[in-house]
Amino acid sequence: MRRWMNVFRSPLGLAATALTAVVLVLAVVAPILWTDDADATDTSNILAGPSGDHWAGTDNLGRDIFFRTLVATRLSVELALAATVIAVVAGLLLGTAAFLLGRRLGRVVTASINIAVAFPGILLALFFAVIFGVGATGAVLAIGLAGAPGFGRLTQTLVAGIESRDYIAAARVAGVGRVRILFRHVLPNIAEPLVVNTTISAGGALLAFAGLSFLGLGVQQPQYDWGRLLFDGISSIYVNPASALAPGTAVLLAGLAFNLFGESVAKALGVSVVGRLPVLPAMAATLDEDEAQVAATGHAAGELVLDVRDLEVTFPGPGGPVRxxxxxTFAVRRGEAVGVVGESGSGKSLTALAVSRLVGDPGRVDAARLELLGTDLRAGDDKAQRQFLGTSLAMVFQDPMTSFNPTQRMGRQLAEVATHHQGMDRRSALARAVDRLRAVRITEPERRAHQYPHEFSGGMRQRAMIGMGLMGSPALIIADEPTTALDVTVQQQVLDLLASIRAADDVALVLISHDVTVVGEVCDRVMVMYAGRIVEDLPAADLATGARHPYTRALVAAVPDMDTDLDAPLATIPGRPVDPSEVPAGCAYAARCPLASARCTTEEPALVTDGAGRRVACWHAGEAIDLVVPAPREEVEAS
Structure with missing residues (x-):
C-alpha cells in the first residue's frame, strides 16, 4: 500500500490521478445531471456557434454539444473498459498457455502471438470490426481482441521469468497442479506490471474506440460516444469548429489521463515501461542453465531409495541433438549421504532435474531405469505421481533468495504441502508448518510463520526451505548448493542441520557442491561428473588420497588447505570444460589431462567397478601425475 501511495507524491502523479478521477466521476454523474439538456432540441438554433447559452454550439438538430460531450463520457468510458477487460482476459489466456499446456502446445500459441503482434493494432481492430459487424458490440470485441496479442506477449515474458524461480520448481516437485501454481505463485508476482499495463491499455482502448466510432464502425445513432460526436461534428466543422473540438478535447484529455496515471503507477512501483509495455527489471534474465537439483550414487547397505540406469537428457541443437x-548410472540407499562434484556444466544439476521430473519440452529424458522407492518415474505425470514426489522427495535449492514466493507468508507456503497432499485443513497445516520451522531450529516459529521471506535472513530462509521438504515424510533430500551466498558460520549450521535430519530419520541425502572439502566431510560417497558422465565414484574417505581419476585429483588439489604453501602458486586445471554440443571422440577430459595418450583421444573409457566397489572411467586410472601449477610471476616476466 505504501508503494501505491507513492503515486500521489509527485506532481505528475497527483495531476494524473486527479484528471482520471474527474473523468470517472463525470462518467457516473453526467448522464444523471445533464441528459435532458443534451437531448433537448432547438430547431430555431441549428448549427449555432459557441455562446453563453451553448458553450460549444449546437448540432444539426439544435442540441447542446457541450452537454452531449459530458453525457457521452459514460458510454465512452464503459466501452473502453469493456474492451480492456476483453484484451486483458484474452491476453492472460494467451500469455499463460505455454505454462499451462506445456512447451510443445505453447509454441503454437506463441507463434500465433508473434504473428498477431507483427500487425499494427488498428489493422487488427478493423479486421475484427468487419467480422463482428458495425455497432458498439462489434467495436468492443474488435478492440479487445486487437489488444490481446500485445498483452499476451507481456504476460508470456513475465511468466517465463517467474517460471524459472526455485519456488515454482518446488511447487511442481510437491505435486501442485499447473493451474494452482499459476494462480497461487505466478500471477501474484507479476500482478504489478500487468495492472500498470491494463491502466495504459484503457487509455489506448479509449482512443481506438473513438477512432472506430469516428469511422462509422462503432456506436450508431441514437446512441453517441465521443467518436460518434466527432463523426457528426466533422460535417459542420467549417460552420462551427467547436462541434468537433469539444469531443476531440474530451478524447485527448481522457486518454492522457489514463496513460499518465499508468506511467505514474509504473514509476511508483519501480516498473519500467518499454515500448508502452511495462516490464519488471528482475524479469529480464532468462533461465539460469545451472539452476535445478541433484543426483547421486552409492553402494551402502540398506533399502534402495533411488535407482538410475543409463540416464540420458537430450535437447535439440542447431547442429543436431545435444546430450x-x-x-x-547410480544408486542411493536409505540413510546414505552422496556428494556430487564437478565443474559448472558437467551435468550435475540437469541429472537432478531429470530425476525430479522437471525437464520440460523440448528436452527429452531417457533411462533404462528411473525409480524412487521402487516407483517408476518414467510413467506419466499424473496426480498420483506428483503426490508421491511431493511427499517422498525434498528439495533444497541453491539460492535462498529465490526459494520462496515473496508475496506469501512463510507459514502458508510450508502449509501448502500438507493441505495439498495430506488432506489437512488450513489450521492443522499451519500448525504443522510451525512445528517444522521449530524442527529446523528457527526461533519463535509462531511469529516467523506469519512473516514474509524478506523478513528472514539468508540462513533462516535456507533452514525454512529444509523445513518445507520435511512437511511430508521424505525418503530422499536433494540439496543443490545449499550453502551458496551464506557466510561460513551459517554454512556449517545448514550442513549440521542436514546431517542431523539424515541421522534422525534415516533419510538419504544427495549434496551437490563445488566445495570438494565440504562434500568429503559430509558425505559417505562422492560421485564426480565431467561432460555429462560419471568419471569416478568412490568413498568420501578416499577422496583426498585415494582418488584414481586425474580429474578428481585435480579438483582436490585445486582446493587450498592448511598445509598449502602461501608463497607458491595454486594448482589449476588447464583449459575449459567441454561444450555439451561439441563432445570430442574418446575421453572428454583428454585435452586437459596430463596422462592423455593416443587411445584417450579415440576410445571413450567405460565406467568400470573394481573389487572394492569403486568406479572409475579412465585408461590411466591411478597413475602418477604432475598437477599443473602456474609459473611464479617472476619467471613469467623474465621469459
Whole structure:
C-alpha cells in the first residue's frame, strides 16, 4: 500500500490521478445531471456557434454539444473498459498457455502471438470490426481482441521469468497442479506490471474506440460516444469548429489521463515501461542453465531409495541433438549421504532435474531405469505421481533468495504441502508448518510463520526451505548448493542441520557442491561428473588420497588447505570444460589431462567397478601425475 501511495507524491502523479478521477466521476454523474439538456432540441438554433447559452454550439438538430460531450463520457468510458477487460482476459489466456499446456502446445500459441503482434493494432481492430459487424458490440470485441496479442506477449515474458524461480520448481516437485501454481505463485508476482499495463491499455482502448466510432464502425445513432460526436461534428466543422473540438478535447484529455496515471503507477512501483509495455527489471534474465537439483550414487547397505540406469537428457541443437547428460548410472540407499562434484556444466544439476521430473519440452529424458522407492518415474505425470514426489522427495535449492514466493507468508507456503497432499485443513497445516520451522531450529516459529521471506535472513530462509521438504515424510533430500551466498558460520549450521535430519530419520541425502572439502566431510560417497558422465565414484574417505581419476585429483588439489604453501602458486586445471554440443571422440577430459595418450583421444573409457566397489572411467586410472601449477610471476616476466 505504501508503494501505491507513492503515486500521489509527485506532481505528475497527483495531476494524473486527479484528471482520471474527474473523468470517472463525470462518467457516473453526467448522464444523471445533464441528459435532458443534451437531448433537448432547438430547431430555431441549428448549427449555432459557441455562446453563453451553448458553450460549444449546437448540432444539426439544435442540441447542446457541450452537454452531449459530458453525457457521452459514460458510454465512452464503459466501452473502453469493456474492451480492456476483453484484451486483458484474452491476453492472460494467451500469455499463460505455454505454462499451462506445456512447451510443445505453447509454441503454437506463441507463434500465433508473434504473428498477431507483427500487425499494427488498428489493422487488427478493423479486421475484427468487419467480422463482428458495425455497432458498439462489434467495436468492443474488435478492440479487445486487437489488444490481446500485445498483452499476451507481456504476460508470456513475465511468466517465463517467474517460471524459472526455485519456488515454482518446488511447487511442481510437491505435486501442485499447473493451474494452482499459476494462480497461487505466478500471477501474484507479476500482478504489478500487468495492472500498470491494463491502466495504459484503457487509455489506448479509449482512443481506438473513438477512432472506430469516428469511422462509422462503432456506436450508431441514437446512441453517441465521443467518436460518434466527432463523426457528426466533422460535417459542420467549417460552420462551427467547436462541434468537433469539444469531443476531440474530451478524447485527448481522457486518454492522457489514463496513460499518465499508468506511467505514474509504473514509476511508483519501480516498473519500467518499454515500448508502452511495462516490464519488471528482475524479469529480464532468462533461465539460469545451472539452476535445478541433484543426483547421486552409492553402494551402502540398506533399502534402495533411488535407482538410475543409463540416464540420458537430450535437447535439440542447431547442429543436431545435444546430450548434456550421457549414460549416467547410480544408486542411493536409505540413510546414505552422496556428494556430487564437478565443474559448472558437467551435468550435475540437469541429472537432478531429470530425476525430479522437471525437464520440460523440448528436452527429452531417457533411462533404462528411473525409480524412487521402487516407483517408476518414467510413467506419466499424473496426480498420483506428483503426490508421491511431493511427499517422498525434498528439495533444497541453491539460492535462498529465490526459494520462496515473496508475496506469501512463510507459514502458508510450508502449509501448502500438507493441505495439498495430506488432506489437512488450513489450521492443522499451519500448525504443522510451525512445528517444522521449530524442527529446523528457527526461533519463535509462531511469529516467523506469519512473516514474509524478506523478513528472514539468508540462513533462516535456507533452514525454512529444509523445513518445507520435511512437511511430508521424505525418503530422499536433494540439496543443490545449499550453502551458496551464506557466510561460513551459517554454512556449517545448514550442513549440521542436514546431517542431523539424515541421522534422525534415516533419510538419504544427495549434496551437490563445488566445495570438494565440504562434500568429503559430509558425505559417505562422492560421485564426480565431467561432460555429462560419471568419471569416478568412490568413498568420501578416499577422496583426498585415494582418488584414481586425474580429474578428481585435480579438483582436490585445486582446493587450498592448511598445509598449502602461501608463497607458491595454486594448482589449476588447464583449459575449459567441454561444450555439451561439441563432445570430442574418446575421453572428454583428454585435452586437459596430463596422462592423455593416443587411445584417450579415440576410445571413450567405460565406467568400470573394481573389487572394492569403486568406479572409475579412465585408461590411466591411478597413475602418477604432475598437477599443473602456474609459473611464479617472476619467471613469467623474465621469459
Amino acid at each position: 548434456p547428460v550421457r549414460g549416467v
